[in-house]
Amino acid sequence: MKKALLLCTTGVAVALAMLAFGFVAGNPQVAKAGTAQPAQTAQPAQSAVADTKIDRAEVEGIIRDYLLKNPEVLLEVQDALEAKQKEEQRLAALGVIKNAKDQIFNSTFDGVVGNPNGKVTIVEFYDYNCGFCKRAIEDMRALTKSDPDLRFVLKEFPILGPDSQKASVVSMAFHLMMPEKYGEFHNALLGGQGRATEATAIKIALSLGADEATLREKMKDASIPEAFSKTYDLANKLQITGTPSYVVGNEVVFGALGQEVLAEKIEAAKAAL
Numbered sequence: 001m002k003k004a005l006l007l008c009t010t011g012v013a014v015a016l017a018m019l020a021f022g023f024v025a026g027n028p029q030v031a032k033a034g035t036a037q038p039a040q041t042a043q044p045a046q047s048a049v050a051d052t053k054i055d056r057a058e059v060e061g062i063i064r065d066y067l068l069k070n071p072e073v074l075l076e077v078q079d080a081l082e083a084k085q086k087e088e089q090r091l092a093a094l095g096v097i098k099n100a101k102d103q104i105f106n107s108t109f110d111g112v113v114g115n116p117n118g119k120v121t122i123v124e125f126y127d128y129n130c131g132f133c134k135r136a137i138e139d140m141r142a143l144t145k146s147d148p149d150l151r152f153v154l155k156e157f158p159i160l161g162p163d164s165q166k167a168s169v170v171s172m173a174f175h176l177m178m179p180e181k182y183g184e185f186h187n188a189l190l191g192g193q194g195r196a197t198e199a200t201a202i203k204i205a206l207s208l209g210a211d212e213a214t215l216r217e218k219m220k221d222a223s224i225p226e227a228f229s230k231t232y233d234l235a236n237k238l239q240i241t242g243t244p245s246y247v248v249g250n251e252v253v254f255g256a257l258g259q260e261v262l263a264e265k266i267e268a269a270k271a272a273l
Contacts, residue, residue, distance in 0.1 A: 014232050034054050077152055089239055093252045096237045099106070103234060104247055109227040111154040111182040114144035118151030122262065123247040125157040125235060128167045128189055128196035130243040132256040137190050139259040152264065157231055157243055163197045165228075172227065173218035174210055178196035181208050 067074060095103060105121050124140065126133040126173065144152050156172060158164035177184045188204045189196055205215055235241075238252050244264065246253040249269030253262070 001197055030220075060161055062063070067138050089252075093238050096234075096251055097247065097250055097252075100234060100237070103230065105153060107153075107155070107227070107230075109155075109172060109175070111171075111179070111186055113140065113154065113183040113186070114150045114152040115148055118147075119149045119273065120147075120249070121151040121153055122152040122266060122269075123173060124247045125153055125155050125231075125240055125243055126190070127158050127160045127164050128201075129160045129164045129245045134190055134246045136256040137187065139256075139262055141187075142259050143262060147263075147266065149240070149270075154182075155231060156228070157235060157245075158228070159243065163195055166198035167196040167201040168228070169219050169224055170205060170215070172224045173215055173221065174201075174205045174208075175178060176218050176221065176223075177210055177214060178208065184208055 099139055100187075104123055110123075122143075124133075124136075126136075140152055144150055156168040158168040171185065171189065176187050178185075185204055185208055188208075192200070192204075194200070202212070202215065206212055235245075238245075238247070240252065240254070242254065244256055246265075248262070248265040249272055250264060251269075253265055
């Protein structure tokens with residue numbers, strides 16, 4: 001990615017330099033206000049233009065030499081570009097969060113752990129077969145244990161293949177049946193060993209008291225694929241492409257950054273209330 005940015009930056013530098021030299025070549029003299037310009041015949045003017053023309057290879061050579069002597073310029077441009085892109089992404093996400101607040105924080109299809117009436121809500125987009133999500137489950141447990149005012153929303157975002165999708169269908173069906181035990185189900189499936197599948201998800205649901213026939217019937221509920229579709233659309237608008245990703249207050253947080261970082265984001269969201 002950084003290599004691509006450097007190449008892009010170099011290309012922009014070359015293009016701008018060529019544009020500048022082209023302008024100079026086409027404008028050998030600039031009249032100053034109030035200054036009389038000597039009359040010139042057509043031939044001398046043409047000679048002046050010809051004299052200021054610079055060969056493309058020469059321009060590229062000058063630019064290359066400058067960049068080799070001052071490579072930090074490319075890094076400065078790259079940093080400025082990344083900062084600009086992050087700010088644009090933040091502002092875009094802010095608009096999405098404002099316009100889709102209920103869908104993000106209060107969807108009836110999402111499980112909730114911690115304090116359901118907590119003052120601050122953190123939303124996690126996760127996949128049951130995401131290794132980073134499996135490690136991040138400890139962050140969720142620690143944060144909800146240490147902060148009695150924290151409401152932790154779990155948003156199903158199966159993006160790692162058919163097994164993940166089928167496991168999430170079971171998960172959502174179980175949530176429709178037994179929302180009070182959803183936290184236990186989530187911890188057991190995401191925190192378990194091996195790959196999450198439809199079979200492993202059903203096994204956990206049954207161990208928590210679900211009736212298999214009722215569960216399988218709930219798995220056919222038309223609201224489940226509809227909920228997935230809405231989540232995928234929401235993630236796309238928030239530019240979420242991986243798991244885990246979080247929404248805390250008015251900010252989108254990408255990746256498993258750890259308990260301390262999330263705690264800082266939560267405190268910032270509290271301060272903004």
